[in-house]
Amino acid sequence: MLVNREGRIAAVGPERDVPASRGAESFHFPGSVILPGLVNAHTHLELSGIAAPIAESDFYAWLLKIRSFKESLSYQDFLAAAERGLKESWRHGVTTVADTGTSGAVLEVLLRLGGRGIYYQEVIAPHPDQARAAMEELDRFVTEHWSRLSGGVRLGVSPHAPYTVSPELFRAAVDYARGRALRVSSHVAESRAEVDLLVANRGPFAESRRLRGIPAPQPARSPVEWLWQLGVLHPGFLAIHAVQTDYGDIEILARSGCSVVVCPRSNAAHGHGAAPIGRYLEAGIPVALGTDSLASVPSLDLLAEARQAARLAGLRPGVLIRMLTLGGARVLGLDSEIGSLESGKWADLCVVRIGGDAAGSEDRAASAVIEAAPEQIVATFVGGRRVHGLPV
Numbered sequence: 279m280l281v282n283r284e285g286r287i288a289a290v291g292p293e294r295d296v297p298a299s300r301g302a303e304s305f306h307f308p309g310s311v312i313l314p315g316l317v318n319a320h321t322h323l324e325l326s327g328i329a330a331p332i333a334e335s336d337f338y339a340w341l342l343k344i345r346s347f348k349e350s351l352s353y354q355d356f357l358a359a360a361e362r363g364l365k366e367s368w369r370h371g372v373t374t375v376a377d378t379g380t381s382g383a384v385l386e387v388l389l390r391l392g393g394r395g396i397y398y399q400e401v402i403a404p405h406p407d408q409a410r411a412a413m414e415e416l417d418r419f420v421t422e423h424w425s426r427l428s429g430g431v432r433l434g435v436s437p438h439a440p441y442t443v444s445p446e447l448f449r450a451a452v453d454y455a456r457g458r459a460l461r462v463s464s465h466v467a468e469s470r471a472e473v474d475l476l477v478a479n480r481g482p483f484a485e486s487r488r489l490r491g492i493p494a495p496q497p498a499r500s501p502v503e504w505l506w507q508l509g510v511l512h513p514g515f516l517a518i519h520a521v522q523t524d525y526g527d528i529e530i531l532a533r534s535g536c537s538v539v540v541c542p543r544s545n546a547a548h549g550h551g552a553a554p555i556g557r558y559l560e561a562g563i564p565v566a567l568g569t570d571s572l573a574s575v576p577s578l579d580l581l582a583e584a585r586q587a588a589r590l591a592g593l594r595p596g597v598l599i600r601m602l603t604l605g606g607a608r609v610l611g612l613d614s615e616i617g618s619l620e621s622g623k624w625a626d627l628c629v630v631r632i633g634g635d636a637a638g639s640e641d642r643a644a645s646a647v648i649e650a651a652p653e654q655i656v657a658t659f660v661g662g663r664r665v666h667g668l669p670v
């Protein structure tokens with residue numbers, strides 16, 4: 279493979295067909311495969327400073343603990359955590375992150391360190407009276423950072439979830455994003471508690487809202503249908519988790535052109551169940567994988583996520599690798615730029631040492647990649663620049 283000065287792929291093929299020009303820097307990776315860099319389609323890297331996942335079996339209690347953990351952190355803490363998280367991602371072969379945050383630290387770190395990703399600024403305010411202030415804050419954030427964005431670092435908007443964002447704010451945030459061609463992501467249909475609130479106005483979320491004087495949500499058949507009724511689902515919408523869905527929801531997601539990112543280890547850790555990945559794929563819905571944050575899972579190892587997905591949905595290694603690369607690029611609207619090894623795309627690469635035996639057949643190589651331990655990821659490149667792995 280040849281990479282040009284700009285950091286894009288210039289040619290792909292065996293060495294005899296794509297000879298390097300004199301003086302070009304060259305790398306050799308014996309017993310290894312070169313893959314498109316992996317796409318972690320859902321993270322919260324600003325939480326990467328946490329010592330270990332928060333062990334709390336009740337999801338509502340877990341959310342309260344996360345909130346108080348975040349309130350204990352300074353902007354410097356968020357920055358340090360974001361940097362640690364981005365470097366950890368590179369170590370795991372991840373070259374693009376779709377990150378959701380409130381502090382803005384991940385955007386800052388992506389720009390400073392030359393990472394690639396979409397940083398979704400979160401809006402969260404369940405009372406309709408808070409909507410205007412939340413939108414003003416979002417606008418301030420976007421305006422402040424707009425001129426600093428580069429091709430590799432983009433902004434998105436993330437209304438946190440149907441149970442934490444009023445209908446007024448959800449609509450306003452999505453309208454705002456669409457008006458500026460920003461992508462949208464939201465935690466959707468994650469827990470039973472969310473379903474209980476939106477379907478029947480009961481359960482821990484309903485109880486807490488009653489105590490705080492927050493109006494009950496308009497009832498719907500499911501969280502996905504609640505969003506559909508709001509009119510916020512559209513092709514730039516990435517539904518995070520999407521565990522509590524049925525055939526009707528899958529049809530709505532497919533019809534509105536939405537994508538899904540599943541986080542199987544996080545869902546298992548919180549006892550939410552498992553997203554119906556196979557049904558999403560059958561319905562033609564683009565599906566990617568995400569780790570979620572280190573407050574839920576023990577590592578940012580996306581291949582571990584793929585192995586969990588394989589156990590749940592019986593997916594073949596080739597399908598998983600596609601979800602981790604081009605599939606991830608597609609759910610972020612970046613598939614013309616990254617996700618495959620083609621001339622003109624960015625040279626975002628992940629090099630996995632699989633040993634000579636597995637290299638002979640495509641199937642064996644694919645399964646060796648999925649089974650790879652973190653230390654087998656010997657190098658990671660973003661835009662042709664080596665960001666992980668010592669020269670060999």
Ligand SMILES: [Zn+2]
Pocket residue numbers: 320321322378465518570571
């Ligand atoms: Zn999340």
